[in-house]
Structures are given as C-alpha cells and as structure tokens.
Amino acid sequence: MDIQTITSKKQLIQNLNKVEEYLTGGSDESYSAMSKYIARGRVFVTYIVDGKYHFAPSRFVGYKNNTLTKHENNNEKDGTITSPAISKILGSKNQFYSELEDAYLTYCEWLGVTPTNHKRTFWLLNQDILDELTSEPFQEGGYKMRVHRIRERNRKVVDLAKDSFKKAHGGKLFCEICGFDFGETYGKLGEDFIEAHHKVELSASEGEHEIKPSDLMMVCSNCHSILHARNVSIEELKKVLKKKK
Numbered sequence: 156m157d158i159q160t161i162t163s164k165k166q167l168i169q170n171l172n173k174v175e176e177y178l179t180g181g182s183d184e185s186y187s188a189m190s191k192y193i194a195r196g197r198v199f200v201t202y203i204v205d206g207k208y209h210f211a212p213s214r215f216v217g218y219k220n221n222t223l224t225k226h227e228n229n230n231e232k233d234g235t236i237t238s239p240a241i242s243k244i245l246g247s248k249n250q251f252y253s254e255l256e257d258a259y260l261t262y263c264e265w266l267g268v269t270p271t272n273h274k275r276t277f278w279l280l281n282q283d284i285l286d287e288l289t290s291e292p293f294q295e296g297g298y299k300m301r302v303h304r305i306r307e308r309n310r311k312v313v314d315l316a317k318d319s320f321k322k323a324h325g326g327k328l329f330c331e332i333c334g335f336d337f338g339e340t341y342g343k344l345g346e347d348f349i350e351a352h353h354k355v356e357l358s359a360s361e362g363e364h365e366i367k368p369s370d371l372m373m374v375c376s377n378c379h380s381i382l383h384a385r386n387v388s389i390e391e392l393k394k395v396l397k398k399k400k
C-alpha cells in the first residue's frame with residue numbers, strides 16, 4: 156500500500172485537524188474508533204485547544220493524509236517509523252513528562268475511554284505550530300460546541316444515563332421531548348437505541364466539570380437534530396410539539 160509518513164508541519168496539522176474532526180464533527184462510530192486509538196497509544200503529539208491539552212497518537216498522525224479507513228487498512232503501521240518522522244519535523248524527541256501524563260489521563264476520562272498501562276511519551280507542540288493549528292477550520296464550530304459533542308459521546312456516561320432512565324421508566328427508553336420509542340417503531344433493530352443530549356446550557360458548561368449521567372437527556376435523532384440545528388431550548392421544542400397535538 157502506498158502510505159507515506161508525514162514530512163512537514165502542514166501535514167501534521169492536517170492530521171491533527173482530522174483527529175479533532177472525528178471527535179467532534181463525525182459520527183458516534185468515528186468518535187469511538189478515534190478515542191480508542193487515543194486510549195491505546197503510547198506516543199503522542201500534544202496540542203492545546205483553548206487551554207486544554209489534547210493528545211493525538213503518533214501512529215495515526217504520522218502518516219500523510221491519514222483517515223480512519225486508511226488507518227484500519229494500514230497493516231504496516233509502525234511506531235518505529237512514525238516517531239522519527241515526527242521528531243524530525245518538530246526538531247525534538249518524544250519524552251516522558253509527568254505533567255503531560257497527568258493531562259493525558261484526564262483527557263481519557265473526558266473522552267470516556269480507559270488508557271492502557273503502557274509507558275507513554277510525548278511531544279509538546281511549539282507556539283508557532285499551535286498558532287497555525289488554531290487558525291484551522293476545526294475552530295469554526297467553537298470550543299463550546301466541541302465540548303458539548305464530546306460529552307454527549309462519552310460512552311460510559313451515556314450508558315449510565317440510559318440505564319437510570321430505563322430504571323425510572325419501567326425498562327422503556329424513549330425521547331424525553333416527543334416520546335418517540337425506537338423499539339416500538341423498529342422492533343428488535345430499534346431496541347436500546349436513543350441519543351443523548353447534554354442538557355447543561357453551553358454557556359454554563361465551561362471549565363472541567365465532570366460529566367454526570369444526570370447532565371444528559373434521552374432524545375430521538377429528530378429532536379436532537381432540531382435542538383442543535385435551530386438552537387432552540389428544550390422547553391421551546393416541547394411547546395411546539397404540544398401545540399401540534
């Protein structure tokens with residue numbers, strides 16, 4: 156397969172943007188695939204987004220124009236090839252930093268993944284690369300929206316929220332806005348399917364507060380899309396539906 160390691164800062168930045176895109180803009184599947192790679196990685200490029208450390212696995216960002224599909228099909232992926240390529244671009248070797256290790260563990264918790272017990276090493280990007288990175292398109296969605304999406308995709312918290320909702324509703328899972336029940340409509344296929352919406356107002360959700368299951372509400376895909384696309388409040392949307400009935 157024709158897959159080459161990166162040779163420039165620009166290519167590195169492109170891959171870092173890809174990682175962010177998978178975590179915040181893509182599907183739940185791409186979120187969970189990417190966050191698993193982050194949990195399993197041993198060598199990381201550390202970058203800062205709005206004051207928070209993010210970590211990208213070197214074996215992913217070290218290959219030119221990488222994507223999840225390419226990565227899954229790349230049988231030759233090898234950290235002993237990507238690490239020197241990244242070191243060369245950044246002009247320094249990856250090292251262990253206890254401060255970054257701590258930040259990495261916090262990041263994994265935030266993503267809802269459990270890191271491995273391996274020893275990890277890091278590169279920390281210089282300010283000039285960070286400046287270029289933050290001028291890239293993934294910033295457009297805004298930090299708050301990215302935090303919001305990541306919270307909604309934290310599998311552990313979502314599963315806990317689903318469980319406690321079911322317990323409180325006789326084992327049923329339905330949209331808290333319109334009442335739609337995937338299981339009723341789609342039978343077996345729809346069983347246990349629902350999306351989670353982070354209730355806490357975006358403006359109030361700044362900082363590093365832990366994600367609690369009670370922060371999430373159960374919503375169908377339609378109501379969830381309208382909430383985000385039209386930026387209406389939960390109450391407003393409920394009112395609209397009541398009127399229709």
Ligand SMILES: [Zn+2]
Nearest residue numbers: 330333375378
């Ligand atoms: Zn709904």
Ligand SMILES: [Zn+2]
Nearest residue numbers: 307351352353
């Ligand atoms: Zn949402």
